[in-house]
Amino acid sequence: MKEFNVIEDFFKAKSIQRKDVIIGIGDDGAVTHVPQGQALVTTTDTLLSGVHFLPDTSPHAIAQKAIAVNLSDLAAMGAQPAWISLSLSLPEVDQAWLQAFSTGLQQHAEYYSVQLIGGDTVKGPLAITITAQGFVPFDQALTRSQAKPGDSVYVTGTLGDAGLGLHIAQNKCVVNDQLNREYLLNRLHYPTPRLMAGTSLRRLASACIDISDGLVSDIKHILKASQCGATLHVDKLPLSQALKVSVSSSQAIDYALSAGDDYELLFTVSEEQKGHLETTLASANVPATYIGQLNGNMGKLELRQNDKPFESSAEGYQHF
């Protein structure tokens, strides 16, 4: 089966049609229209079998995760997603696998009103690269670099769930309660990009990043880009009920500090914007928790528990 048949047969018919797509799948490139007053935001992420997902993960989940991790990057920029391009490396043309994968992809694309505008397929080890494009009003993009000492640090949702989910999926950890186990596995396989939070944070957050490699690892990107330090209170970390009842409290903190794949947003807010921010997030129904404060100790991250120093070997995900 030829390349154009894979993309056309499995993906084209299922794709939603956005009005801003002039030419979609089926030409040398896609032609689209960026609305006036909006900047274009572009991000690329690759998921590789055995590295970013377990080889036995369902194709439906792989597809949805591949979209979600990219939309999560757009969310962290405060952007609204619009289009995705897909590069799919496949060991063989497995029709059942492609059927499930393309269905998962298009369900998610439809849910987020995102159109698949093009792609490439190659014969090789299973890997999915998605480039996502979206919009943000000019001068309203959230970055990593504008945080200031004194700003408060927040995270959305709960942390550590996907990390425990991974250990369950790898049989490194047993969670007997079925509902908790499912919840934790879903947090691993079906992360939710915090798009509403991202757009709500425009003009309110001083910096923002999504947590893909782990809290400790990812906050350091903000500290470096903004030339700040931070104190985080591990007793304030938002933990799900499922995580808390499944592992010890010190293990839960470890997962929350260092496990990746949560795809929550970590953001900072100046003192003046704090009140406005809390009202905005509450009215958008976005859960967010205060976890610490930035300071001037450039690049330094201090962890505290009940106001005493807390030692952690938490490192976050290492790519190489």
Next chain:
Amino acid sequence: MKEFNVIEDFFKAKSIQRKDVIIGIGDDGAVTHVPQGQALVTTTDTLLSGVHFLPDTSPHAIAQKAIAVNLSDLAAMGAQPAWISLSLSLPEVDQAWLQAFSTGLQQHAEYYSVQLIGGDTVKGPLAITITAQGFVPFDQALTRSQAKPGDSVYVTGTLGDAGLGLHIAQNKCVVNDQLNREYLLNRLHYPTPRLMAGTSLRRLASACIDISDGLVSDIKHILKASQCGATLHVDKLPLSQALKVSVSSSQAIDYALSAGDDYELLFTVSEEQKGHLETTLASANVPATYIGQLNGNMGKLELRQNDKPFESSAEGYQHF
């Protein structure tokens, strides 16, 4: 070494800075500005070691080819390139390899005034996915679908060189003349995207595609999308001196019909635009050769040599 270090250490400093890039490498996504009156054109292509290039190809050549094949897709749309994103799958962090690869990438990016705006690195088999973005004035994008019976068929440059180059690199064929051998290998390793041709063809060509899989294979995309047939004259195919003196004339035709990797443009022009087109291409110094004519025999491709039917088993590159 961590992901952000690979991108930041090897790629960020070398990148050119375009004025339309508001935020480049180093955040969750890039923020860019599409000029008013222009549509955005996006394309993605993956090169996999052992499939799209031989494992011993120099990293410098791999990088430049990865850019060129993507810019060639933009050229086929009549677009002007602006930005690229890179997803790099690497078995290990090999500093010498990365140094050569990033230098090759940035030389080409600079030559084409294209800025690398972001990327992702993963640990895995050597593969390069580039997403290229560019602009085309609204309603001037070249497509595959607007050709009409009676239109003339043209190609830029010469065909078949990269195909013979591949056989030389694979030691399947010996070319003794050193200059010819180098020319043919360069056509394989360093394809030139026909950007000037693409922009010159706006409002003149009725359809356009780049030849990546081979002439016979790629013209069928136009025939299908435009619901036409075609007659091509194999005696009119443009062949380089290096190809002609290195193989028999029937082998040369085979290479020109079926070998991929030439990255020339194949385009169609209506009778009314022919004169205008030839003047435009001549003044832009773009070599193009008339090779045949479209007709109403939907999807059918007829090959003729000196006006007699020509039989060929040419099939073009099969992706799976």
